[in-house]
Amino acid sequence: MYMIQAMNLSKKFNDNNVLKNLNINVKKGEVLVIIGPSGSGKSTFLRCLNNLEKIDQGNIVIENEILDIKDKKNIIKLTTKMGMVFQNFNLFPHMTVMENIIQAPITVKKENKEEVLKRAEILLEKVGLKDKKDSYPSKLSGGQKQRVAIARALAMNPDIMLFDEPTSALDPELVGEVLNVMKDLAKEGMTMIVVTHEMGFAKEVADRVIFMEDGNVVEEGKPEVIFSSPQQLRTKAFLKKVI
Amino acid sequence: MDTNIILNTLPILLKGSLITLQLTVLTIIIGSTLGIILALLKISENKIVYSLASLYTWIFRGTPLLLQLFFLYYGLPLVGIKMTPFQAALIGLSLNCGAYMAEIIRGGIISIDKGQFEAAKALGFNYIQTMKKIILPQTFRRIIPPIGNEFITILKETSIVSSITMVELMRAAQQMYSTTFKPIEIFLSAGCIYLAMTTIFTCIFSVVEKQVAKYE
Numbered sequence: 001m002y003m004i005q006a007m008n009l010s011k012k013f014n015d016n017n018v019l020k021n022l023n024i025n026v027k028k029g030e031v032l033v034i035i036g037p038s039g040s041g042k043s044t045f046l047r048c049l050n051n052l053e054k055i056d057q058g059n060i061v062i063e064n065e066i067l068d069i070k071d072k073k074n075i076i077k078l079t080t081k082m083g084m085v086f087q088n089f090n091l092f093p094h095m096t097v098m099e100n101i102i103q104a105p106i107t108v109k110k111e112n113k114e115e116v117l118k119r120a121e122i123l124l125e126k127v128g129l130k131d132k133k134d135s136y137p138s139k140l141s142g143g144q145k146q147r148v149a150i151a152r153a154l155a156m157n158p159d160i161m162l163f164d165e166p167t168s169a170l171d172p173e174l175v176g177e178v179l180n181v182m183k184d185l186a187k188e189g190m191t192m193i194v195v196t197h198e199m200g201f202a203k204e205v206a207d208r209v210i211f212m213e214d215g216n217v218v219e220e221g222k223p224e225v226i227f228s229s230p231q232q233l234r235t236k237a238f239l240k241k242v243i
Numbered sequence: 244m245d246t247n248i249i250l251n252t253l254p255i256l257l258k259g260s261l262i263t264l265q266l267t268v269l270t271i272i273i274g275s276t277l278g279i280i281l282a283l284l285k286i287s288e289n290k291i292v293y294s295l296a297s298l299y300t301w302i303f304r305g306t307p308l309l310l311q312l313f314f315l316y317y318g319l320p321l322v323g324i325k326m327t328p329f330q331a332a333l334i335g336l337s338l339n340c341g342a343y344m345a346e347i348i349r350g351g352i353i354s355i356d357k358g359q360f361e362a363a364k365a366l367g368f369n370y371i372q373t374m375k376k377i378i379l380p381q382t383f384r385r386i387i388p389p390i391g392n393e394f395i396t397i398l399k400e401t402s403i404v405s406s407i408t409m410v411e412l413m414r415a416a417q418q419m420y421s422t423t424f425k426p427i428e429i430f431l432s433a434g435c436i437y438l439a440m441t442t443i444f445t446c447i448f449s450v451v452e453k454q455v456a457k458y459e
Contacts, residue, residue, distance in 0.1 A: 052361050072369070080367040090362035094380050104366035107376055136457075156366060 083153030278344025
């Protein structure tokens with residue numbers, strides 16, 4: 001069963017074709033890692049999936065339901081099945097860690113506050129930040145912020161997690177703690193799409209790796225194949241530069 | 244300096260200053276509400292909505308408050324809308340304040356990082372929820388200094404409504420002057436009362452600023 005089917009996606013920024021008839025499907029429980037040079041459209045693809053960018057053409061199907069970008073209810077219903085983690089965390093600075101996590105379930109899903117609080121405690125434990133629940137984001141390191149952002153996304157009980165270069169803004173020594181949380185998620189069977197430059201993570205965790213360039217998929221396959229014997233010249237050239 | 248004059252006129256001036264305070268507080272409440280609505284309309288993607296809100300701020304920031312008050316108090320009765328001086332003063336000040344507040348708030352909203360809107364959207368917040376829970380609370384933190392300025396300006400500008408026969412601190416002082424002919428004592432006292440009120444405002448604002456700065 002496919003969790004996400006992206007069919008013939010096209011997206012233009014002014015005259016720049018960022019996505020060109022892109023087709024990517026993701027199965028339940030699959031961890032898909034997308035690599036590629038900057039400007040290849042990989043982040044735009046993620047942002048189109050949860051409607052942060054509007055697609056110009058094509059269809060996005062989430063759990064067998066077509067995303068209708070004209071229907072606000074449908075957008076919220078389908079996009080909240082996906083949790084999004086941003087490169088720059090985008091935590092709400094005027095809220096404590098705990099408030100950041102519980103706000104959306106309470107406001108968007110109208111959930112009972114007591115239950116959300118319980119779930120948030122468990123999530124904070126999971127990302128190793130139970131002692132920080134009353135801190136404001138400004139008091140956290142980058143790695144801690146990103147782990148809170150992951151907990152915040154998970155609090156909505158998403159079926160799919162989208163990671164948009166989650167470690168690119170972090171100091172090198174803080175990357176590991178975020179990747180570890182992501183590895184745990186993958187082990188639990190979460191369906192994940194990860195745009196990243198962390199090739200080690202891709203090798204270790206990905207079920208499938210896609211190399212994107214110029215708005216399209218150049219090559220895809222199991223990580224051991226992509227990284228050890230890529231078929232396409234462009235993939236080889238890219239991997240040579242980054243590894 | 245005749246200290247007796249000061250002591251004798253002080254109760255009347257203080258009574259006037261109560262009206263000044265009342266006008267200021269009510270203007271701030273109504274003007275700020277109006278300002279938030281106008282600011283949201285001005286960042287709207289709907290061109291008609293944007294144009295109407297812009298027309299409003301253009302008119303009210305582009306003409307003198309005194310003229311607006313005269314129009315309300317002396318002009319509108321001719322088309323059958325009669326107001327007491329207090330009503331005209333309050334409406335005039337609020338409409339004017341709303342235009343300035345709208346610009347301050349709009350500036351605050353557009354200074355918020357785009358990532359905050361995106362995070363809210365990704366979590367499923369609709370427009371109203373995003374504004375109420377995420378954007379406006381951060382906006383208010385940022386605009387406290389200019390808002391403090393604006394409120395102090397309003398407090399002082401209430402003196403202009405003395406010209407439509409509204410008896411507040413300024414007009415009370417004028418009346419006392421014309422009965423006593425002691426301008427130095429009277430206006431010095433009134434000035435001190437204004438200073439005291441603006442000082443209290445300034446203090447309140449620096450406390451508020453420190454309070455909301457706790458998350459930084």
